[in-house]
Amino acid sequence: MDNPEDHNVASTMGFSGFGKKARTFDLEAMFEQTRRTAAERSRKTFEAREKEEVRRGEVNAGPGSKNVASSSRVTSADSSSSDSEDNLDDEVIGPPAPPTTAKESDDDMIGPPLPLSYKDSDDDDDEEDDEEDDNPVKSIPDSHEITLQHGTKTLSAMGLDPSGARLVTGGYDYDVKFWDFAGMDVSLQAFRSHQPCECHQIKSLQYSITGDVILVVAGNSQAKVLDRDGFPVMECVKGDQYIVDMANTKGHCAMLNGGCWHPKIKEEFLTCSNDGTVRTWDVSNDKKHKSIFKPRSAQGKRVIPTCATYNRDGKLIAAGCQDGTIQIWDRNMSVHTKFHCRQAHAPSTDTSSIAFSYGGTILATRGGDDTLKMWDIRNFKKPIHMANGLPNYFPMTDCCFSPDDKLLITGTSVKKGEGSGKLLFFDLVDFKKVYEIAVTDASVVRCLWHPKLNQIMVGTGNGLAKVYYDPVKSLRGAKLCVVKTQRKSRQSGTLTQDYIITPHALPMFREPRQRSTRKQLEKDRLDPMKSHKPEPPVAGPGRGGRVGTHGGTLSSFIVKNIALDKTDDSNAREAILRHAKDAEQNPYWVAPAYSTTQPKAVFAEVDSEEDEPDTEPDWKKRKI
Numbered sequence: 001m002d003n004p005e006d007h008n009v010a011s012t013m014g015f016s017g018f019g020k021k022a023r024t025f026d027l028e029a030m031f032e033q034t035r036r037t038a039a040e041r042s043r044k045t046f047e048a049r050e051k052e053e054v055r056r057g058e059v060n061a062g063p064g065s066k067n068v069a070s071s072s073r074v075t076s077a078d079s080s081s082s083d084s085e086d087n088l089d090d091e092v093i094g095p096p097a098p099p100t101t102a103k104e105s106d107d108d109m110i111g112p113p114l115p116l117s118y119k120d121s122d123d124d125d126d127e128e129d130d131e132e133d134d135n136p137v138k139s140i141p142d143s144h145e146i147t148l149q150h151g152t153k154t155l156s157a158m159g160l161d162p163s164g165a166r167l168v169t170g171g172y173d174y175d176v177k178f179w180d181f182a183g184m185d186v187s188l189q190a191f192r193s194h195q196p197c198e199c200h201q202i203k204s205l206q207y208s209i210t211g212d213v214i215l216v217v218a219g220n221s222q223a224k225v226l227d228r229d230g231f232p233v234m235e236c237v238k239g240d241q242y243i244v245d246m247a248n249t250k251g252h253c254a255m256l257n258g259g260c261w262h263p264k265i266k267e268e269f270l271t272c273s274n275d276g277t278v279r280t281w282d283v284s285n286d287k288k289h290k291s292i293f294k295p296r297s298a299q300g301k302r303v304i305p306t307c308a309t310y311n312r313d314g315k316l317i318a319a320g321c322q323d324g325t326i327q328i329w330d331r332n333m334s335v336h337t338k339f340h341c342r343q344a345h346a347p348s349t350d351t352s353s354i355a356f357s358y359g360g361t362i363l364a365t366r367g368g369d370d371t372l373k374m375w376d377i378r379n380f381k382k383p384i385h386m387a388n389g390l391p392n393y394f395p396m397t398d399c400c401f402s403p404d405d406k407l408l409i410t411g412t413s414v415k416k417g418e419g420s421g422k423l424l425f426f427d428l429v430d431f432k433k434v435y436e437i438a439v440t441d442a443s444v445v446r447c448l449w450h451p452k453l454n455q456i457m458v459g460t461g462n463g464l465a466k467v468y469y470d471p472v473k474s475l476r477g478a479k480l481c482v483v484k485t486q487r488k489s490r491q492s493g494t495l496t497q498d499y500i501i502t503p504h505a506l507p508m509f510r511e512p513r514q515r516s517t518r519k520q521l522e523k524d525r526l527d528p529m530k531s532h533k534p535e536p537p538v539a540g541p542g543r544g545g546r547v548g549t550h551g552g553t554l555s556s557f558i559v560k561n562i563a564l565d566k567t568d569d570s571n572a573r574e575a576i577l578r579h580a581k582d583a584e585q586n587p588y589w590v591a592p593a594y595s596t597t598q599p600k601a602v603f604a605e606v607d608s609e610e611d612e613p614d615t616e617p618d619w620k621k622r623k624i
Contacts, residue, residue: 136406137435140425141454141470146478148188148465150177155459156396157202158446161211164453164477166228168214169465170202176216178230179465184481192230203396208261208269213283215269217259221252223271225283234286236271246277250288257395258307264314276302278319280331293334295321298342306350306395312360316377320344320351320365328377339380345369352397358405362428366399368392372410374431385431390424394445394461403451407434411444411458423447423458440464453477 150169157170167179174197177190184191197218204217213233216224225234239249246253254274262268267283268290279289295303305319310331316338318328324347328339345351349368356363362384363375370390373383393413401408408426421444425435439458446459455477456468467478524530538546594601 136402136404136427137425139402139404139473140407140435141456141474142437142468143470144478144482145466145468146188146482148179148190148467149463150190150459150465151175151463153463154394154443154445154461155463155465156394156445157205157217158448158457158459158465159205159207159214160448160450160453160457161207161228162209162452163211164450164455164475166207166211167457167465167467168205168207169459170205170216171463172201173463174199174201174218176202176205176226176230181477181480185484185486186482187486188481194230196224196226196230196232203256204258204260206260208266209263210266215259215261217256217271219255221254221256221273221275223252223256223259223269223281225269234283236281236289237287239275241275246275246294247292252277252279257305260309262314263310263312270308270310270317272305272308272319274304276304278305278308278317280317291331291334293317293319293329295319295325295327297323297325307352307354309354309356311356312358318354318356318363320354320367322350323347324349324351324367324369326351326354326363326365326375328380339377341375341380344373344375344383345371350395352392352395353399353410355398355400357401358403362401362405364399364401364408366390366392366397366410368395372399372408372426374408374428385426385428387426387431387433393443397443397445398447400447400449402449403454409447409449409456411439411447413443413445413461414441416442421460423456437468439466450477 148167148169151171151173153172155169155171159168160166165180165182167181168176169179170176174195175193176196178192179188179190196216197220200218200220202216202218204215206215207213208215212228214226214228214230216226218224222238223236224232227233237251239246239251239253241253243249252271252273252275256271256273259269259271262270262280268280269283270278270280272278276294278293278295280291282290295305297303303325304322305327306322308317308319310317315331316328317331318326318339320326324343324345326339326341326344327337329336330338344365345367346369351365351367353366354363355365361377363377365373365375367373370388370392372387372390374385375383390410391413393415397411397413399408399410406428408428408431410424410426412422412424414421420438420441423437423439423444424433426432427434440460440462442464443461444458445461446457448457449455450457453476454470454474458466458468460466469478471479528535
């Protein structure tokens, strides 16, 4: 690059800088310089603040405190300078915070003095929060409600997805309806309805923990799994009802009573049936159950489980049986029960619901003996609390815990015209009824308190699904659809129902008016094309391939004479003897041939068989 021409060429080509040594930076020196600058700035700011404080002290305290302030200022300045020189790493970088105290903030308040009875708003909020924490009734979201019309029969199943966006309901009318809170308007109409189990009552509906599939348990022996839109994903296999040991069958062989999803494993669910078994299933395998649990009575006989569920971590399976017992198994040990209570409810009654608390140690059961009981699985001998006089007419009446585990709710049943069904709230501490909601003039069957939405869903015996919520305490859910106005009907849909009249259309293109069925049949009967009436014969000679009237041809003449012949040939003998006299007087065919050679006919004379004895041998006799 010593040559100037080569240098110019390299500059033109863009690589004249190649080969040069890169600049080096002393980072430690740069950091040290920055640190010293910041420390110097902080020292100056500190000195200025000290001067300001000394000036204020002289004004407020008088001349007596000047020496103290000055000495403190000098001491603090000397210490700050010595600290900055000796240890720069401990210095605070940046301007210091302004000195504010609670006393100064109180002195700076503008306005008239506050009354003696005044309390700070923060203190009031803290006291209100404490009161709400102590009183769980205030956490119940029941200030507003909406009503979803499922049908006219009992709403027996209800499920909400984990996010709270969709609600699914099923009832005794075999229908399963899907409700989308974000897509509904004020009209509150379901966006899909169908019958997944044909003519079987729906017993239970539940979304999986991921919300992508729904477990459908109906009155048949085969549970189904549907996707979010209601299309089938899996159907359990049916067992052999002629096998005695239910462990050897691949599925249930009697009516199902309930089912639920595993709280941790998204592919596993359980079902209980009248065949006396509780079975777990895997969605990916519909050919056989995963495991089987068989409740047994004290005598070792088969007992029908009426409800079953997992605990909160999925390690235990609890079932309420028809003989009044509650049996709990370890999920990995299906033979012997881990917890067992023989006399939990009255025998021969259907325990309609069993639920674990969010803490996992408390168990609640809703019995068919009109009781609600709470148990501690660590001491499973007798219930902790019990409430009596709660009518229960349905085999799926619910009980559930509040999200904070402070309340237990259940519904009551009523007969038609004898009052209104109620939703009752019990405190878990002393198990007293702390609140109740009169829902409707029918039984309360299903109840569900969603922890994320903080809304309560209730299913009733007259086909209604009610949603209780609070605009402040609740989130999304029913709050999304009550603010949407009803959509207008599409214009194209209304035009298709009306008649379109065009003034200059031909009559053959006009749309006929709708007539009654009787008049339309009479008109069709008169139409020869629609009634297929045969055409009348052609007068005169035939034409167009059709035969004319009689007399035109030989065949028609013969047909006419045959039709006009009035002789009766029903008796053949009389028809022949009619010509006997004429044939004897005027012979024409046979008699003239024998008139010369045999003028008189000679006939063989045969005597009577009675006068002549039978001399003919037996072998010549005719066999009869």
